[in-house]
Amino acid sequence: MSTRTRREGEFGSLCMALMLLASFANVAHATTAEEDMAWTGGLRSAFFADREIKSDDLITLEAPQRAENAAIVPISIKAGIPQTEDRYIRTIWLFVDKNPGPLVGKFHFTPASGRADLGLRLRVDTYSPVRAIAETNDGELHMSRRFVKASGGCSAPASSDSDAAREELGKMKFLVRKEGGEENASEVEQSGLAQLMIRHPNRSGLQMDQVTRQYAPAEFVKQVTVSFEGEQIFEAETSFAVSENPSFRFYFAPQRAGEITAEVVDTEGRQFSETYDVSPSTGEVAARQ
Amino acid sequence: MTASDRWQLHSLLLFSTMLCSWPALISAGAGLAGLQQIADGVYVRPGRIAVVFEAGNIANLGLVIGSRCVAVIDTGGSVAEGRALEQAIGKLTDVPVCFVINTHVHPDHMLGNKAFQRDNVQFIGHEKLPRAMALRGDTYLQRAAEYPGGIADDSQIVLPERTVSGEVQLDLGQRILILRAHATAHTDNDLSILDLQTGTLFTGDLVFLEHLPVLDGSINGWLGELDRLMGEKFERVVPGHGPVPASWPQAGEPAVHYLTELRESTRDWIARGGELGKAQEGIEVERPEQWQLIEQYHKRNVAAAFAELEWED
Secondary structure, eight states, rough: OHHHHHHHHHHHHHHHHHHHHHHHHHHOOOOHHHHHHHHHIIIHHHHHHHOEESSSSSSEOOOOOOSSSSEEEEEEEEEEEEESSSOOOEEEEEEETTTTOOOOEEEEEOOSSOOOOOOEEEEOOEEEEEEEEEEEEEEEEEEEEHHHHHHHSSTOOOOOOHHHHHHHHTTEEEEEEOOOOTTTTHHHHOSSSEEEEEEOBBSSSSETTTTTEEEEOOOOOEEEEEEEEEEEEEEEEEOTTSSSSSSSEEOOOSSOEEEEEEEEEEETTOOEEEEEEEEETTEEEEEEE | OOOOHHHHHHHHHHHHHHHHHHHHHHHHTOOTTTTTEEETTTTEEOOOOOOBBTTTTOOOOOEEESSEEEEEEBSSSSSHHHHHHHHHHHHHHSSEEEEEOSSSSSHHHHTTTGGGGGGGEEEEEETTHHHHHHHHHHHHHHHHSTTTTOOOOSSSOOOOSSSSEEEEEEOOSSSEEEEEEOSSSSSSSSEEEEEETTTTEEEEEEEEESSSOOOSOHHHHHHHHHHHTTTTTOOOEEEESSSSBTTGGGGGGGHHHHHHHHHHHHHHHHHOOOOHHHHHHHHOOOOOGGGOOOOHHHHHHHHHHHHHHTOOO
């Protein structure tokens, strides 16, 4: 028994080494052009026709190279310019090229947004480029791209505790990070970010029910609108590629106290709304009943 | 890439695929499938520490023999593995298998079900197991098919005909098993099995040893269930993964420690406004020497814990 186990172990290492070698050889030959086939082969023209798209640092997309949990892949987008009346980012498109529905969402910003920063969590179905494209108010397009290795995110099982999401469907949580208030702010998170969390199973519709042989119908958050003192600062039009319990981080650094309202609509036509009183000096947020 | 490069790459892949599938095929077909007696009438087929789909024979499988019936506890990650277990049982006893109990939905525990499917065999699981199998089964079969190594075979998902909520007794003939459906913990469909005669508890994946615990349910729920179990007395336990048999409550301690540390550090990151991606990089395993497969599962666990704990008030 022990001999066989040891031999299996040796086989294991040898085969790992060979597989690794093979995959390195593969990586060495896989070019960006090959990775981008879905994009260049139709996606790009379907969404942007022949408009020029610059690849520069107007926005920077950050995504993990390897997604450990394909149903919850955290990504963030940082804007290289502040939002001013003269020049601002109007919309950010987010794509996962090889997902069954490549467009994750469109995110709209205004000069009142402050910065067009964005963070959210995605389902990524397979090894795929993830790309963010920003459109400025003068109609220019700028792109940032990352390649993410993940598999099975879209048809990946709903989390085992999806009952919890359903029981609290539509419940929201809104958090504001106080500027410079954290002792370890540098290692944890930059300041001026708000996080809006929404309890929702955000079911993709790509999970096959073995009993009925039917796909469970899609059911997801499709629109989120956030306003501060009546002025829209963030709007998201989203697909099922956003993970269960959608969480959006966006820039929010109010100069005065006021009320912030989040309105959410899902594919079933359900509407959820919450209003919070925000104090910029303490970063305190209170839900309004 | 030139044509000759391509050819070399293909043959390398093919060669390594063949080589890697060999040991898995051999061990899946091995005679008594490595059955070990751990108590009177209680046997275990010990699994090995490996990643789901990348190998066979991963989960600890078990059986309890009564005067009238054998109960099989988990069936392995492929039909071949299930068949090897079935043949080993046939060589061991003339008592027929009447019950197949799945401890939860994960593929290394239940893709061998089909090997036992016939009249007079009843499949039993947690009340939430059918839904979990229905939602995940297809993905598991597809994933299994992507891997070399004899894992992909003619498997299909066999749902339980009888489900358990709370506790039920199962009579094997002069031998009673107590099946307990747990609250959401490792998954939302964890079932443990206690053989009253020998005081042997099959914990399923509520307990991990050596193999890093994998969180696919609720970290709060899991620690709650472990806390309850740690307060009870068992002669021995069979964890879902790791050496068997193990003594209780000592065998529960490593998982409790890992999950407690994971929960505390994740709560800390959330309280400081940390973001999920950075928490995955920043939260480390405190006693890494106790665990294998940290690379494969720890960051995934952080994501699952984070997504649950950020909703705490």
